[in-house]
Amino acid sequence: MTLLDVKDMTVSVHAGARTAPIIDGLTFQIKAGQCLGIVGESGSGKSSVALAVMGLLNNDALRIGGTIELDGTDLVTLPSAQLRARQGSDIAMIFQDPASSLNPVQRIGAQIIESLRAHRRISRSDATRLAVEALGRVGMPDPAGMMRRYAHQLSGGQRQRVMIAMAVILKPRLLVADEPTTALDLTIQAQILALLKQLVRDTGMALMLITHDLGVVAEMADDLIVLYAGRAVEAGPTAQVLDHPRHPYTIGLLAAHPVLETRQDRLTPIPGTPPRLWHRPMGCAFHPRCKWAQDACRAGVPAAQLVRGTQTAACLRLDAMQVSA
Amino acid sequence: MTTPLLELRDLSVTYPGTAAHGLFEKPPVFKALDGINLTVMAREALGLIGESGSGKTTLGRAIMGLVPASTGQMTLNGQPITAVHGAARLPFARAVQLVFQVPYASLHPRQTIGQTLMEPLKIHGSIPPADMPARVNALLERVGLTPNFARRYPQHFSGGQRQRIAIARAIANDPALLIADEPVSALDVSVQAQILNLLADLRRDQGLAMLFISHDLSVVHHLCDRIAVMYLGRIVEIAPTGAMVSRPAHPYTAALMSAARRLHAKPGAPVPVILSGDVPSHAAIPPGCAFHTRCWLYQKKGRPARCHSEKPALSVLPDGRQSACFFPGEAQTPALPMASV
Secondary structure, three states: OEEEEEEEEEEEEEEOOEEEEEEEEEEEEEEOOOEEEEEOOOOOOHHHHHHHHHOOOOOOOEEEEEEEEEOOEEOOOOOHHHHHHHEOOOEEEEOOOHHHHOOOOOOHHHHHHHHHHHHOOOOHHHHHHHHHHHHHHOOOOOHHHHOOOOHHHOOHHHHHHHHHHHHHOOOOOEEEEEOOOOOOOHHHHHHHHHHHHHHHHHHOOEEEEEEOOHHHHHHHOOEEEEEEOOEEEEEEEHHHHHHOOOOHHHHHHHHHOOOOOOOOOOOOOOOOOOOOHHHOOOOOOOHHHOOOOOHHHHHOOOOOEEEEOOEEEOOOOHHHHHHHO | OOOOOEEEEEEEEEEEOOOOOOOOOOOOEEEEEEEEEEEEOOOOEEEEEOOOOOOHHHHHHHHHOOOOOOEEEEEEOOEEOOOOOHHHHHHHHHHEEEEOOOOOOOOOOOOOHHHHHHHHHHHHOOOOHHHHHHHHHHHHHHOOOOHHHHHOOHHHOOHHHHHHHHHHHHOOOOOOEEEEEOOOOOOOHHHHHHHHHHHHHHHHHHOOEEEEEEOOHHHHHHHOOEEEEEEOOEEEEEEEHHHHHHOOOOHHHHHHHHHHOOOOOOOOOOOOOOOOOOOOOHHHOOOOOOOHHHOHHHHHOOOOHHHHHOOOOOEEOOOOOEEOOOOOOHHHOOOOOOOOO
């Protein structure tokens, strides 16, 4: 059943009389026990999706529109005290850089216990026991000893494990992971991804994985959304989208990335650069970089169309591209 | 046999460590590079991969003379450069140029692009001052930019454009060797490909040799003829790109390949090798083979004593590849995953 139901989410930033949409009409669902990957380059708005779902965009300059329903409760309109109770317990988040997410002058144990006691009325000794258990569950060596350590005494992979332990200790229904392995080395990345997979399998929580790395998405996500300039340009089951991408941006991204299986003479880059927030093009935001673009693409924003099964693509030129392919 | 463009023999770089020590004791030594033997031939692209702390960046900087070598020899075109400093180093500096990872930090914010590109020309006095503006324009066009960039400042440009400018600066004096330290890892995927194509063009058109330092296997695989893999300050494997990707000889390389083959991983593909534990600290490099604490082959072979007592040398295998493992060839079999996660 659907756990998170996001309908027509918009996040816009206001400066004086000017408005710019960071997220523009995003709709998606996540079921319990599933992993949704949200892929995009820098400036695509992918981190804003994560923060909006977490209810962390309480900023006077930002407006959030649409609905973000967790189990039928709209988080956008929820009073802040009730939202606060859900943050960290029903929905939890881990960030890209575990070094800056941990308090450098507080022991690891104290930090885990603090987040635990903020949500549950339990004794300090029970909290300690739960914290040690959680550290063990995320594969930390010597969990009891780790409780007394400081963040600087841990490696990058260990810090991310601590963040994960803290995030899952209250058994959230949804874990939001924003580039959880980007700052880590390749072999440590593999460990953390395997851990996240195992936690999803064992606890049935849903995982919303934000990343720029198509390889991470291919490994982890059941479904994926490709975000470009704040809009979903393509979405669907991960394997299907990666094997049969239909939107020119997805096609371009996959062609631009070298792969180990084949040796290409030249890569096919996408010309130009992603648009900046205040300079997003009219119509389809990808049209200045798209070789299939026509006048119609500059005029109107293309709506998402079903292309195969549940796969959707927001492009006016799907027919022309199919012919040329 | 032709003289290699660059040759490193038994090169080591050590730093004084920061671990606690007595007042009158020597500080413990931190070995960033340990006995590196490596050659780069003219026009060759050699990839250098490794995780953070493997020493790959230090190696690039040692070749540039930015960090002093503690032992060992470096030669460029057969001439020793290890202990050449100051003005005597200028000709070598001209022949070897470096492109840094973060193009936001490597360009002077208060200098126009034209000034930035003219600086190497002035330092080396390579062309008459009157010809410099034309040379700057030619350099900009060479890297896919237009001459009107010369009067603007770095802040006006995107990451990809800045990296093009940094590359133009590096090739201003026609170097023989370009050391590129993670030149695309700060860039978006769609822009990465533009820079990788530019580097490939420069190699082809100008006969540049390249030492390409990266943590991204697929990028190195795309660009390089040979790959050297580093782990904790040592080279563990050197092989032609195709051979390394299809049949890694060292168990660490096998684990890296396995971790990198994620995109388009099909159901039924071999289970990835997941290494347990973290990369050990330089202050406590494990005895014997530095990799044995995380090695899946060591576990599979029943923890042979040799691995934790003796340092395996980088030795030549029958097919010409080099690997620093006591069990050459055995890393090639599809490996079982390590259980602990």
